[in-house]
Structure formats: structure tokens, C-alpha cells
Amino acid sequence: MELSEAMRTTGAVRAFTSDPVPPEVLHRVLDDARFAPSGGNQQGWHVTLVRDPALRRRLADMSARTWERYLAEQAAGFRAFNPLDPAPPDVEVPEGLRPHPMLEAIEDVPEVLLVTVDLRTLAVMDRDLDRFSIIGGASLYPFVQNLLLAARNQGLGGVVTTFLAASEPEAGPLVGLPEGHAIAALVGLGTPVHQVSRLRRHPVEAFTTVDRVDGPAFTLDA
Structure with a gap:
């Protein structure tokens, strides 16, 4: 797949078909993703393939608690988990919050x-x-994005969730997390039920300026 097309069509995929990911395809995804940049080329990332259904469910349930908190803070009018404008710790979790599709069906996610x-x-x-x-995060999340781009190149889709990081003290022992290591993401990969083909993003002029953050917008006429 041409790079520009991959970048423009790699959306968050939260629902997958039952088709398994062949081992050789998963290996190619990881083999491509490993060329992400990292500070000092340290490549400090580690990937654990979580295949035990019971372990998946426990990790998903921990993640879901944070997902519910995320939705509750949004419903209360806050930017969820924002450190500059934090929601109060007693923010009420409303009834009927929508479940996260991937976490709800975690046992059936191909990888x-x-x-x-x-x-x-x-x-x-x-x-x-x-x-x-x-x-x-600059030494880690380019690798995670490469996972998604590499998966898209193989006809797969994926989604990055970071909810589990909030439960690291509880989740770490379940996955044998060594001391001095941190949970960065839980990623689902598989064949999308629906492949996103058009993403909505701000135009270049909305986020690019010249010389100063408050300088003139960069345009083709600039």
C-alpha cells in the first residue's frame, strides 16, 4: 500500500471479524514496526501477545474501569484525564455508559x-x-503507530488503548512486568468488520504557523 494512503486510512478499528491473523502476517507487522525511531536507538519497547482468554478478560475489566471514568469525566463537562483541568475524584459515573467494543469482546479479538x-x-x-x-513517549509511541500502519499495510486494522496504564500496579504482576518497566498500551489487531476509508482531521493551516506559535498560518501562498 502506498504510504500516503496508509496514513490517511489508518483509523481506530474496534470491531474485528473472527478471521485469525496468520503468524507470518503478524510477524511481518512486528518486523516493520520495529524500525520506529527511539531516543539513542534504545528500542526499549516490549510486546507481549496476550492469548489466554482469562488473562485478556482481567486486563479488559481493569481497562473498562478507566474507560467508564473517562466517559464520566466527559459527561461532567471535563476534558477526561486532563492534568491541567482535572475532574474531581468524586465525579459521578452515570448509568448506561456505552461499553468499549474491543474491551467488551476481548476474548474474540484475533490478536x-x-x-x-x-x-x-x-x-x-x-x-x-x-x-x-x-x-x-517519543521513544515509544512511534513504534505503536508503526504497528497500526504496518497492520493496515497487511489489510488489518487495530486500535490503541491506554486505559490499562491506570491499573499498572494491579495488572503488572499478572503479566510479569519487571521493576522499572511501564505499561504503555493494549492494542487489538485483526481484520476490520468495517474498514475506515476517510478520516476527519484539521487542515494544515489550522496547526502550522511560521516563526512563532502565534505567528501567521503556513499556507501555500506563504
Whole structure:
């Protein structure tokens, strides 16, 4: 698949057919994804293929608790889990919240990948700033995005969830997470029930400026 098409059509796929992912296809996906950049080329990521249905269900249930909290904070008018405008801890979880499709059917997802990272491999340039850190993810999440792009190239789809990270103290022992490692994502892969073909994103002019963050928009006429 041509790169531009893959980038423009790799949407979040949360519902999958029952078709298995052949081992050689999954290997190709991982083999391509590994060429993601990372700080110092440390490649601190690790992928665990979660195939035990009981383990999948426990991880999904932990993730679902955070998903429900996410929806509850949104329903209360907050940007969910935002550290600058946090919702109060006693925010009410309303009845009838929609379940997450992948988590609800986790036992039937063709492949579930747990992505973790060795924290010792990260160079976190903003660690001493008086705000929450974002830089460490630059050595990990390009790999996760590569997983999705590589899967799309193989005719598959996937979705990245990060809900499980909130339950790391509980989930870590279940998956043998070593000390100094962190849970980054739970990724579902498979053949999409419906392949997204058109994504909605802001135009270039909405997020690109010249010389300053508050400078003039970059346009073809600039």
C-alpha cells in the first residue's frame, strides 16, 4: 500500500471479524514496526501477545474501569484525564455508559498486544520542568503507530488503548512486568468488520504557523 494512503486510512478499528491473523502476517507487522525511531536507538519497547482468554478478560475489566471514568469525566463537562483541568475524584459515573467494543469482546479479538517499555531506556528532556512530562513517549509511541500502519499495510486494522496504564500496579504482576518497566498500551489487531476509508482531521493551516506559535498560518501562498 502506498504510504500516503496508509496514513490517511489508518483509523481506530474496534470491531474485528473472527478471521485469525496468520503468524507470518503478524510477524511481518512486528518486523516493520520495529524500525520506529527511539531516543539513542534504545528500542526499549516490549510486546507481549496476550492469548489466554482469562488473562485478556482481567486486563479488559481493569481497562473498562478507566474507560467508564473517562466517559464520566466527559459527561461532567471535563476534558477526561486532563492534568491541567482535572475532574474531581468524586465525579459521578452515570448509568448506561456505552461499553468499549474491543474491551467488551476481548476474548474474540484475533490478536491482543500488550506494549510495555523499559523506563531506563528513555531520555526524558522535560523531567525537571514544572509540568507533567510528555517527552518520554517519543521513544515509544512511534513504534505503536508503526504497528497500526504496518497492520493496515497487511489489510488489518487495530486500535490503541491506554486505559490499562491506570491499573499498572494491579495488572503488572499478572503479566510479569519487571521493576522499572511501564505499561504503555493494549492494542487489538485483526481484520476490520468495517474498514475506515476517510478520516476527519484539521487542515494544515489550522496547526502550522511560521516563526512563532502565534505567528501567521503556513499556507501555500506563504
